[in-house]
Amino acid sequence: AGRRRTTSGEGRERQAASGAAIPDRRAPLVADWVPRRERLPRPSDPGPAAPPPPPPPMEKMSRVTTALGGSTLTGRTMHCHLDAPANAISVCRDAAQVVVAGRSIFKIYSIEEEQFVEKLNLRVGRKPSLNLSCADVVWHQMDENLLATAATNGVVVTWNLGRPSRNKQDQLFTEHKRTVNKVCFHPTEAHVLLSGSQDGFMKCFDLRRKDSVSTFSGEAEKWSIHQRLLGPLRGCPLYPLGLLVEGQSESVRDVQFSIRDYFTFASTFENGNVQLWDIRRPDRCERMFTAHNGPVFCCDWHPEDRGWLATGGRDKMVKVWDMTTHRAKEMHCVQTIASVARVKWRPECRHHLATCSMMVDHNIYVWDVRRPFVPAAMFEEHRDVTTGIAWRHPHDPSFLLSGSKDSSLCQHLFRDASQPVERANPEGLCYGLFGDLAFAAKESLVAAESGRKPYPGDRRHPMFFKRKLDPAEPFAGLASSALSVFETEPGGGSMGWFVDTAERYALTGRPLAELCDHNAKVARELGRNQVAQTWTMLRIIYCSPGLVPSANLNHSVGKGSSCGLPLMNSFNLKDMAPGLGSETRLDRNKGDTRSDTALLDSSATLITNEDNEETEGSDVPTDYLLGDAEGEEDELYLLDPEHAHPEEPEYVLPQEAFPLRHEIVDTPPGPEHLQDKADSPHVSGSEADATSLAPMDSSFSLLSVSHALYDSRLPPDFFSTLVCDMLRFYAEQGDVQMAVSVLIVLGERVRKDIDEQTQEHWYTSYIDLLQRFRLWNVSNEVVKLSTSRAISCLNQASTTLHVNCSHCKRPMSSRGWVCDRCHRCASMCAVCHHVVKGLFVWCQGCSHGGHLQHIMKWLEGSSHCPAGCGHLCEYS
């Protein structure tokens, strides 16, 4: 029967269940095991000398009280300094003592209410031997006096605290050749100890014997040799073998007895494998699978779901395996941030486990395996790598003990853990370029219409702590977020106006007045009346009225057309809608620094009356402006001088500063404008859907009034400070486009009044915006037109064009158009026979070409190559 072997779990189960199939050759020890297993399926079986065990698990709650002996554990988060770094810790079954072992420490501390108290130092003797250099320590869970340590020199030592002498050392097993990484007592058997070593072997010891009772080799390739050697002994596995196979085996990192199956233990290896063994079958493992990429440092059987095994590896992962199925099935995979050195299931919390790392990371994490990405809790007390963790009591989820390389021993209260989940930001929000908003939020936040929790005054004690502490609370499931993008409707609050404005504005190449008119028209068509007003004002301020042909003027008036110059009426506050008047006056009373003159007032009025306060201003009847022009004139005069007089000296500035070169040509015809007017006030929702205060229909008669005002007395310089203030105002309102556009259009007229740095700032901001909208052409134009040195050089950086001579194929280094070697001009225009120094277009068929304009002109007349080569040129 002993030869019947399968590697499947099922086979093993059968084997285990029918363990009595080979009773005749069983050692007394094993014969002892079997009935006990049948008698007590649970591992809570007490040792011979142990007090009565807790009853089998019925209800969690009842078990807790029983386990805790009617009095709950108390304590606080605390730590004590050890003399040396700890390598491992283990808790006594009474949950009141903890043993700490390390290279040069081996002590027992009692866990008091407020502190750790050193009870016993097991390192005795004048010259501590290497046997005391502990890699691991384990306290028997049934015998309070029994401990075992694994020494770095390969010795396994047991300790009997009941010994009367100072030296508590009990037995010494010197069978391993290298460091013993792990020792493990059988959960229910008092005398069985298992060790796993770096030398690749696991050994099972009966503490009543002097030697190991069986040896398990982790290396698969050695099986055959092993079997051959073991041949005569097969079927009698628990006899001491005394035969060790020499050879390089995979190091064993952890061994753990199963709590579910009496005979089963799991072992983990440096090559990433996990093996399941039947303790009676040392020749080969029952099952083996690759669990991790790289060493598997640790494993832990689930205390309740007995078929679950958690493994942790250098690949930073913790995996939970269901071992009850044929193949080990990966149930969960937790991704931690560093290699996993220890893993321990949390008592009473089915899905929680604690991990610590062996490098880099000093923290201890508690994970809910169903939420594998975010630790449920985090303990940050240690300053160096945590080497040992242990839950203080097998039925209390709130106390965790840990030892560390920083020479400290800690008790952590779950209540005091920091909870990364709660600090994690549940929302993401980003404003898009076009006014669209991307918003991601935790689904529970956006789904719950009601039950919004008010802001807790102190986030230290919010409700979730209570929730987290109660392990009975059902898991809310994986948190997830809803992602949505709020898009602005076309023509809505998007930045479309910006793009349109940027593309349509004329910044140069035409007389100032025309530019102003054009831009005002563009602004008005986009519903940005305030901006339109500003352009119109600029036109009036800076364009010589003297050059406006009076005939033209009269003509316009005669036709009763509006020509987009609705400026002056706004001087008269009386003409405004009553409600508005009060608004603006309020503004003025606020002592806005921008207002020192009447004109400025008016500009402030225009500007500040923004979209939030939509007005009916555009509906003010306009006829009276025409009719009452003369009457208005007086009022304007009244208003103006009282502010203007203090500025008297400025009045006499020479007229030369006044640009006289532009002429107004081509006043737009009336009807078109009426249409514009009809459209504009209703285009809203944009950044600047300001409604004009002033009636859209203005008249030239009014303009003539203003001319009368300024013509004789006010040179444009007088306004430059105001204009500058206005530009600054626009910039501060976020409309740098206006500031830069005006700056470019007005050029020298205002440039000197604004300091260079500010201008540069405006330019860079505007260029950045244009580039965001991919308005490369506009951006380049702005760069070109800018007068700021720092800006205009932007276009000349980072672009290098390497040209080769078309004749000798050598690079033309000094000049792009004449070859230094063959002294021939590289690119001749086929039309004019001159050198092309700028843009050179050529036909890709015959490679003849020339100046763009020349070629275009040529192609209008003929499709043949201008060079006479007879090619029918094609230009795309």
Add this chain to the structure above:
Amino acid sequence: MFVARSIAADHKDLIHDVSFDFHGRRMATCSSDQSVKVWDKSESGDWHCTASWKTHSGSVWRVTWAHPEFGQVLASCSFDRTAAVWEEIVGESNDKLRGQSHWVKRTTLVDSRTSVTDVKFAPKHMGLMLATCSADGIVRIYEAPDVMNLSQWSLQHEISCKLSCSCISWNPSSSRAHSPMIAVGSDDSSPNTMAKVQIFEYNENTRKYAKAETLMTVTDPVHDIAFAPNLGRSFHILAIATKDVRIFTLKPVRKELTSSGGPTKFEIHIVAQFDNHNSQVWRVSWNITGTVLASSGDDGCVRLWKANYMDNWKCTGILKGNGSPVNGSSQQGNANPSLGSNIPNLQNSLNGSSAGRKHS
């Protein structure tokens, strides 16, 4: 005015950050599921996921785009104590055909010993620089001396903030008059009353960042902080997400008045403070002109704030976060001037209805 377009993000855990690129045509999301996804906007306006990859071995807190001048570059930061720089690879591959793009890690910044909570690229004019902040209270500023080599970053500055940092924001101003400046927020929740927002400014003489200001009035945990885009303004606007939304203006006091060499002094004013979210505020984000602020809080809503001509900030819109259609129209806006005022009751009563909603 707003049309909600719901996107099946398919992240396995919470999404912590959303970020648009410079041109607003790409979007990146990051999640606790340790992945980053990149979304591209199609001609029809739909968002398609063109890349999704595992970036870290912990929650990814933030993702941010570099200026496209440096390429298609993303930076992410994570609970795993690292920040990483990613670059999109352009090339002929099967991925390309499937409409997927490939991102490669260019560098991992491992200086932090605790969770890296925020990462932000510096404004373009400063070059290719990156700032990170971490839970141990240190702001680190890295620079790639060669913009063509994204795998080489040198740690230029380490600024100690004393408090666990949660968020940073570069001052975006490109003006020569404004020294590089970075604002740091802390979500330290210990019951002290230390100020949670600090502002550091680069000093040309010492070549170090020195603390310029501390916003003493902000003592609650800060979760997000954002300088408004500075389009030629002479002053700076700073939005803070704490237990409420706060907006500060920082006006530099003229240099001549301060002793030269020292940090710039600022006149700081709080211009708005709204508790309309009635709960923790998690995020603030400015529109491109720095005129509208969006905030989101535990109430699951996005609220939009805008100043009127008197620099009086008001609520101009509320968007429900679950993607349910939001009705609202600017035409109705002025019909209800009290909307968005500081009266929470009124706000809440309007919350459920769609009437009278208005936004920019």
